[in-house]
Amino acid sequence: MTDKSPTDAPNAAxxxxxxxxxxxxxxxxxxxxxxxxEIPAFVRLRGPEIGLAMARGRTGGGGAPFNLxxxxxxxxxxxxxxxxxxxxxxxxxxxRHAELAAQVDALMQDASRAAELERSVIAPLEAAETVRRATxxxxxxxxxxxxxxxxxxxx
Amino acid sequence: xxxxxxxxxxxxxxxxxxxxxxxxxxxxxxxxIETIGGVAPPEPLGIAxxxxxxxxxxxxxxxxxxPAAAAARQWLAFHSGAPTAADPATATFALALGLPxxxxxxxxxxxxxxxxxxxxxxxxxLTGGTALRLRGPxxxxxxxxxxxxxxADFPAxxxxxxxxxxxxxxxxxxxxADLAALPRTVGIEEA
Numbered sequence: 001m002t003d004k005s006p007t008d009a010p011n012a013a014x015x016x017x018x019x020x021x022x023x024x025x026x027x028x029x030x031x032x033x034x035x036x037x038e039i040p041a042f043v044r045l046r047g048p049e050i051g052l053a054m055a056r057g058r059t060g061g062g063g064a065p066f067n068l069x070x071x072x073x074x075x076x077x078x079x080x081x082x083x084x085x086x087x088x089x090x091x092x093x094x095x096r097h098a099e100l101a102a103q104v105d106a107l108m109q110d111a112s113r114a115a116e117l118e119r120s121v122i123a124p125l126e127a128a129e130t131v132r133r134a135t136x137x138x139x140x141x142x143x144x145x146x147x148x149x150x151x152x153x154x155x
Numbered sequence: 156x157x158x159x160x161x162x163x164x165x166x167x168x169x170x171x172x173x174x175x176x177x178x179x180x181x182x183x184x185x186x187x188i189e190t191i192g193g194v195a196p197p198e199p200l201g202i203a204x205x206x207x208x209x210x211x212x213x214x215x216x217x218x219x220x221x222p223a224a225a226a227a228r229q230w231l232a233f234h235s236g237a238p239t240a241a242d243p244a245t246a247t248f249a250l251a252l253g254l255p256x257x258x259x260x261x262x263x264x265x266x267x268x269x270x271x272x273x274x275x276x277x278x279x280x281l282t283g284g285t286a287l288r289l290r291g292p293x294x295x296x297x298x299x300x301x302x303x304x305x306x307a308d309f310p311a312x313x314x315x316x317x318x319x320x321x322x323x324x325x326x327x328x329x330x331x332a333d334l335a336a337l338p339r340t341v342g343i344e345e346a
Contacts, residue, residue: 045162046234077233085160 017108017122018101022090024125026097029104032121040081042103048076048095074098084109163209163234165193174210178327181336186289186298188281188335199252200227203329204277211273212237212248219246219272221255249274254305257312263322271339273325278304281330285309286346289337299346300335302328313343 021029033039050072057068075089076098086106088098104121107113164170170193177189196205208231212218217240220228227250231237240246243259254276263271278284284303287310290296306312316323316339323339337343 043162045160046167049167079160 014105014108017118018088018105020122020126020129021088021101021104023129024101026094026100028125028128029097029100029121032124033100033104035120036117039103039107040083042078042080042106044076044078044099045085046075046077048074048098048102050074050093050095076102078102078106080106080110159197160229160233161195161197163194163230164206170194170206171210174206177334178207178210178336181327181334182293182325182338184293184298185291185337185341186294186300186335188300188333190332191334192332197227197230199224199277200230200250201277201329202332203334204250204275205230207275207327207329207334208237208248208250209235214238216247217245219243219249219260221249221251221253223252224250224277243272246272248272250277251275252277254309254312257316257324260324262316262319262324265321268321268323271322271324273327275327275329278302278328278330280304281328281333281335287343288346289341289343291338291341293338294341301346302330302335310343310345313337317342 051074052070053073055068055071056065058065071091072093073089073091074093074095074097075087076095077085077087078099079085080103084106086102086104086109088101088105090098090101104117108117108122173193174191177191181187181189191203191206194202194206194209196202200208205227208218212231212235214236216237218231218235218237219240219242220231228239231250232239237248240249243249243255244261246260249255249260249272251274255274257274260272260274261270263269280303282301282303284301284305285307286299286301289298289300320339325339326337328335328337
């Protein structure tokens with residue numbers, strides 16, 4: 001196994017939307033899909049099924065890999081009627097989330113729908129995720145201890 | 156991406172468990188025909204052959220696939236995760252349409268007889284062929300099995316495989332939804 005994640009790979013675009021879908025919640029995806037109108041029927045090829053994956057980290061962020069712990073992962077594979085196959089792997093045990101993410105992944109591969117889905121599903125979900133992360137970062141930032149300032153106080 | 160991929164077991168857990176039980180019973184009672192359902196494998200796989208491979212293979216068991224069954228490779232790889240063995244000698248499981256040359260597969264060793272290959276042979280039918288009389292563990296006196304599509308010298312071929320005991324190949328014969336097993340312990344003669 002390599003840890004490389006090339007950003008210029010042909011699947012970079014698909015990777016991006018799959019990541020966005022995996023981080024969004026089932027309700028958020030469902031709400032965005034409501035505005036889309038008619039979507040085709042799907043056949044479940046596998047799952048949704050729940051399993052475990054070992055999450056690994058690196059000591060100090062760049063050192064030797066170690067096993068951090070197991071996380072629950074739900075995966076699902078669906079095929080849009082007569083169309084491409086969509087996959088989803090999401091953390092947690094939400095089967096509906098995995099299925100919705102797989103459905104959107106299948107629809108995104110249909111060139112005639114991709115632009116509309118990107119505009120009304122992927123981009124808003126990505127924006128919401130960015131806001132959520134920024135909020136957490138801002139809250140954490142407020143509690144940061146400035147050791148440099150403390151040293152200045154003593155002198 | 157190939158868009159012909161279809162679903163595996165209707166109910167993955169119960170389907171695989173039922174099939175495992177059927178294989179277990181067939182192995183324990185050579186000659187007995189078990190029937191399997193709950194799965195619709197792609198051509199050229201029959202229900203039984205597809206179900207057995209989904210049940211028994213996983214990412215740790217290299218699978219050798221008969222070139223004539225290459226159309227089923229994607230389905231098997233997706234649902235079982237089994238790697239492909241290019242060389243039959245490295246395969247843990249094998250799928251063949253018709254009896255392959257059994258000497259090409261790993262027969263195991265006296266120290267590790269469990270490392271032998273299990274070969275799934277898909278035949279046109281498990282009835283109506285040349286009758287074979289089976290003896291051995293799991294059979295009280297004798298059992299009869301008449302699979303169609305095996306070569307005429309099958310009893311002689313099997314005798315050589317049985318001579319390797321405790322090593323040797325185990326066969327699972329599949330036809331449509333039916334399966335029967337010929338473990339390495341069984342003795343076969345023409346009825």
